[in-house]
Amino acid sequence: MSHVLVVYTDDEPGVLTRVASLFRRRGFNIHSLTVGPTERERVSRMTIVVDADEILARRAVEHLRKLVNVLEVQQLDRARKVVRDLALVRVKAGPEIRSRVLELVQVFRANVVDIAEDSLVIECTGNLEKIEALVEMLRPYGILEVGRTGAVALARGSRAGARRTLATVPGTDGPQTMSV
Amino acid sequence: MKQSGAQIIWECLVREGVDTVFGYPGGAILPAYDAMLGYPIRHVLVRHEQSAAHMADGYARASGRVGVVVATSGPGATNLVTGLATAMMDSSPVVAITGQVGSALLGTDAFQEVDITGITLPITKHNYLVTRAADVAPALREAFAVARSGRPGPVLVDITKDAQQGLAELDWEGAVPSRHLRHIPPFPDEKELAAAAELINAAHRPLILAGHGIQLSGARAEVLSFAERGDVPFAITLLGLGAVPATHPLSLGMMGMHGEAWVNHAIQEADLLLAFGMRFDDRVTGKLREYAPNAKKIHIDIDPSEINKIVPVDLALGGDLKAVLEALLPLVQVADRSAWLDRIRSWKGDSAVRDIKNLPDEGHLYAAHVMNDLWRLTKGGAVVVSDVGQHQMWEAQYYHHDAERSLITSGGAGTMGFALPAAIGAKLARPDAEDWVVAGDGGFQMTFAELITTVQEQVKVNIAVINNGYLGMVRQWQELFYEGRYAATPILSPDFVKLAEAFGIPGIRVQRRGEVAEAVARAREAQGTVLVEFRVEQEDSVYPMVPAGAALHEMIRRPAPSAIAETGSDPV
Incomplete structure (x- = not known):
C-alpha cells in the first residue's frame, strides 16, 4: 500500500x-x-x-x-489529491514501426521531444498508472531507456492548508544557521 | 566589538549557564582551547573522549542541566560516538562541540578530518557544521534549546578551525532559537482527557508503568497524587527508578526482564495500563503478542513517535507528563482498590521467601547482598552510577532508590564502561551528593583510565567493583541458553588493589560478607576516591529472568528454598 x-x-x-x-x-x-x-x-x-x-x-x-x-x-488524503509523475522514454522506432509508436503517443497525450534515425524520446506526464501503462505498451517495440521523476503531489480543493500552516511555523523567517 | 568564533563559543556557554565542560584538546579545536582560559568555566581533562561524553551525560542526568563535551576533529570526534548514542537512547541533554579542519579543506581527506555530522546524524537529535564565526552563536543557542526541549537528547556542533579563528559580532538576541518549537505535540483536548478518566475510573486492576519521562518532566508529585488518589500501584522501568520512590506503599518495584515476579504478574493481570513517560522497550515487554493481554492501555508521552510504536494503545495523550497529569487529576475519582492490591501482595509473599536476601548467610559474598548492604549503609541516600550487566540488575533490585536522580545508568544503549566517567560528571554536577560507582570487572576495565582523572581533578567517587571473574550477564545467557559453553566470558582482571595504588587511590578487597560494612565505611570517610573490590560468587545468576522472546509471565524464578519446593506450593 x-x-x-x-x-x-x-x-x-x-x-x-x-x-x-x-x-x-x-x-x-x-x-x-x-x-x-x-x-x-x-x-x-x-x-x-x-x-x-x-x-x-x-x-x-x-x-x-x-x-x-x-x-x-x-x-495526503487517499482520494483527494493530484499525483503526477513525468517519464522520458527512449524507444526503438525505425521507419517501419514509427507510425504505430506515434499513435500510442497520441492516445496517451504524450509528446515526442527528440527524434533520431531509429528511435524516439517520448515525454509523458500523468499519474503512476498512466505512465506504467504507456511503458507497458511501448515495451514490445523495444525500450532503450526510461527516466522518471517520481511523484509530485498536491491536495485537491481550495484549502491552502500548507501555506496557512507554514506561516505559523517558528523559524522560517529568522536568521538561518548553517545546518548540515 | 568583534570577537573570535572561539571566544563566542565560551561566551555562549557562559550565557547558557555552563560551569563545567569535559574534553580533550587537539589541533582543530586549539583556538577554542586557547580562548577558554579567559572564561569562568571549569575544564575536566579526560583520558579518552568517550569518557568525556559519558561525563557530560552523567552531569546532565544528575542535575537536569545540559552537559557539555569538547573534542577535536577526526578521532577525537569519532571517540564521542558511543557516548552520544548512549545519551540519545536515554534522552539525556548533551551538547558536543567538536573542532573541524578548516572549511577550505572540508571534503579533501585532510589530516584528522572525518565527517562527524554525517557519522552522528542518527545518534543525535540534531547536528551542525559551522563554517563562519558569525554562525557560531545561532548554532550553539539552538543546540542548547534542541538538547533540552521536548524529549531531551544530544546535539553536536562541529566548528571549523577558521570559524573559530574568524571574527564576528556576537548578536545574542539575534540568535534566539525558534526551530525547536516547531513540533510541540498538541495538548490533549477535553474529550480525550474525559475518555482517559472514564477508562481509569472504570478499571478494577489499573497499573501505572512509571518511566524516565517522570524524571524528565518533573512530574513526581503529580504521579504520586494520581496513584494515591486512585489507589493505583506503580511498576517502574530501569530508568524510572528514583523518579518515584521505591519504598512508597504503592510502589511494586522494577518491571521487565529482571523485574520481580509479582510486578510482571501484575502487568499481565492488569485491566488498565497507564504508561507514564516510558516507551515499551523490549526489555520490559517480553513477547509482544502476549503482553498485558487483559489490559486497555493509555500512553502519555511527549514524543508522538513513541505512540503505537511497539504496543498499540487504546488512548494516547501527547504532551508533557506533568501538564497532562495536572489536567487529568481532577477527573480521577478517589477509589479503593484494595482487592487488587491484596492480590499483588499475595504473589509478593511467595517471592519474598525465594529472595536471595533470605539465603543462609554462610559468609560467601553475593553481589545482591553487597547491593543491599550498600543501600542500608548509605541509608539509601547515595547517587549510584551503575555500569551494565548483572551488577546493574542486582543494583536495581536491591538498592531501593527513593530520591530523584539517585540512579544513573545506561539503560537503552547498555554501554559498558559508562559508570566511572558518568559518576565523575554526576559528582561535579552535584558536589554535595555521595556518589557510588557500581561496576563489573568487565565494564570497569573499559574506562578505568579515568581513575587518574578523579585524582587530577580532585573528584571523590566511591567505587564498588563487583568482580566475579566473568562477563557475568553474557555468561548467564551462555549457561541458560547456550548449554554452558563459556565462549570468551572468563575475564582476567588486574590486582585492583594494586591498580588503585598505582593511581594513588586507596584500594580495599572484600571477600566475605562480614567485611562489607567496614570497607564501605572506609570509602565513605576517605577524602578522595576509593576503590573497593568485591570478590563475589563467580557463577551466580540474576533472577527472576524473562528469557528473550518469552512472555512476561514465563519467568525463570529464583530457586525456591527446599522446604517450599517439597510442598510444591507455588501460588503464581
Missing part, C-alpha cells in the same frame, strides 16, 4: 540526507522521493511516496516531525 507524504523543509544543505537517513534507519520503504523549491524562499518541498500500511505511514510522519529542519508534514 502506498501513502503520499508532503514534507516542507528548510532549504539547507544536508536536509535530504536527514530525511533519507531517517527512512533507512526506521525501515520505511521509499517508492519515490522528489524535492524542489516552493513558493516561499528558503523552504523546500518533498513529495515522498512510501510503501507502508496506515500505522507505519503515520509513524513516518511523526518521525519526520522530529527533524529540526522539517517545517510541516502532511499525509
